[in-house]
Amino acid sequence: MLRDIYISRGPLAAFAAEGLFWGSFASLVPxxxxxxxxxxxxxxxxxxxAALGAVCAxxxxxxxxxxxGRWTLPVLAAFMATAFLFPGHANTGAFLAIAMMxxxxxxxxxxxxxxARISVLEGTSGRPLMNLAHGIFSVSYAMSALAGGFGREAGWSPAMIFTALVGVCLLLIVQMIAAPVPDPEQSEEDLAPRRLSWVLLVPAGLIVLLAFMSEQATEGWSAxxxxxxxxxxxAEGALGPAILGxxxxxxxxxxxxxxxxxxEAVVIRAATVxxxxGSVVAAWAPNLAVAYLGFGLLGMGVSVVAPMAFAWVGRMVSSEKKALxxxxIAVLGYAGFFIGPPMMGFLAENFGLPVSFTAISILLLLVPLVLVPMVSRYRP
Structure with a gap:
């Protein structure tokens, strides 16, 4: 594990930066x-x-x-950190929508x-690194969610909390600069004009979509x-997204x-079940302890679905095509943010949040029953 952390230390700092801001945002939603x-x-x-911005990007x-090139991670992390300063100052729905976009x-x-950089490192090092990278995101997310909750209890405003996170993110950017991932070398096979197959990308993207939808539902609505x-x-409400993380x-x-x-097929099947x-348990929990247990089961299960899907597809395509x-897949996956927010909002407003989380549970079962068999049958 320590060797894997050292190999991927540059991209791991980027995963930690993402977790910082989204964990804190989840605890600050109320x-x-x-x-x-x-x-x-x-x-x-x-x-x-706001999800429109993510999908276009x-x-x-x-x-x-x-x-x-190798400056991709620090530049994009700096842009993200700067953008997250604005939601804390929002006082209208329009301002918040633009800031979140x-x-x-x-x-x-x-x-x-x-x-993509983690996938490149997996190919060059021969080590599985995707779950580790997403695990670092979750650790950062959980710590930030807890810090956000305690910050609220202490009287800190969202603007103050996001400003403090920018300072932490600057230290992570230094690590990204110090340990860049070289651009993948192109072989003759990579340079040959080959198109990616949507027979692979669509079902794999839908797996990621349902995983992200479940994560987003818990991040945005558990508190x-x-x-x-x-x-x-x-603080107790912030434990919902924190336990997920x-x-x-x-x-x-x-x-x-x-x-x-x-x-990957076996793990994704078991994890989505x-x-x-967990989603059903959290939805109909009679008390906080049972709700925490449900969110814990949901988090434990959904945790490996997206990274396993990314690694699975990355293994099936050439190095030069990994980023594409x-x-x-990520675009299809983040379409979950198109479906998730209006679905959760509509069901919560008309039937209550327990029904919303039950709907998430039903949709997750499509992964082992339909989507994993489709990806398993693909042959490059």
Whole structure:
């Protein structure tokens, strides 16, 4: 594990930077939502608009990576950190939508670039690194969610918390600069004009979509579910996304070992079933302890789904095509942010958050029943 951390230390700093901002944002959702004065449905629409930025950025991220080369990660991380300063100052829905769109443009671009660089390192080192990288994201996410909750309890505003995170992110950017990942070398096979097959990309992208949708639902709505439905305080509510981050970190670091013994197909099947069970438990929990258990099971299960899917596809394409393949899968995956916010907002407003989380559980079962068999049948 220490060797793997050293090999991938540059991109790992980028994963940690993403976790910092999204973990803190998840714990601040109730206060930001109240500060702006939005209903559940309106907040869902704001996040839907913001997701447009992520999807557009992800589609264009391979071109940015070609232009920036080894400077891709520090430049995109700096852009993301700057953009996250603005949501804390939002006082209208329109301001929040624009601010979150800027944040998701930076975050989405960085997401594609850091996953592509990890995939390149996997190819050059011969080591599985994707679960480790996503595990670092989850550790950072959990710590930041807890810090955000305690910051709220101490009277810090969202603007103050995001400003403090920028200082931490600057230290991570220094690490990205100090340990860049070289651009992949192109072989004659890589230079041959070959198109990526949508027979592979569509089902793999849908797997990532459902995984991201489940993560986003818990990140964005778990604190509200705990505070509104079970009477949790600010710190107790922040434990919802924090537990998701902690259990996802445990699951992904465990996946670093599991991948040596079981195939991606087997792990993804088992993981999505566990996540579906956890979502139902959290949805109908009679008290905070059971809700925390449900979110923990959801986090443990969903933790390995997206990184396993990225690694699975990265193994099936040439080095030169990795960034493009991951970009296209990520675009499909982040379409979960188009479906997730309005679905969660509509169901929460009309039927309650327990029904919203139950719908997530049902959708997750499509992965083992339909999508994994489709990817397994693909032959390059």
């Amino acid at each position: 206060v930001i939502k109240s500060q702006v004065g939005l209903s559940d449905g309106e907040f869902g629409v704001v996040m839907l608009i 992800m589609w264009l991220a391979p071109k940015a990576e070609q232009k920036l 800027a944040a998701t443009i930076g975050s989405g671009s960085l997401d594609v670039a850091m996953n 509200l579910h705990l505070e509104r439905g079970l009477g949790a305080g600010a 902690i259990t996802m970190a445990i699951g992904r670091l465990s996946g670093q070992v599991i991948v040596h013994y079981w195939s 566990l996540a579906a069970i 393949a991951i970009s296209r």
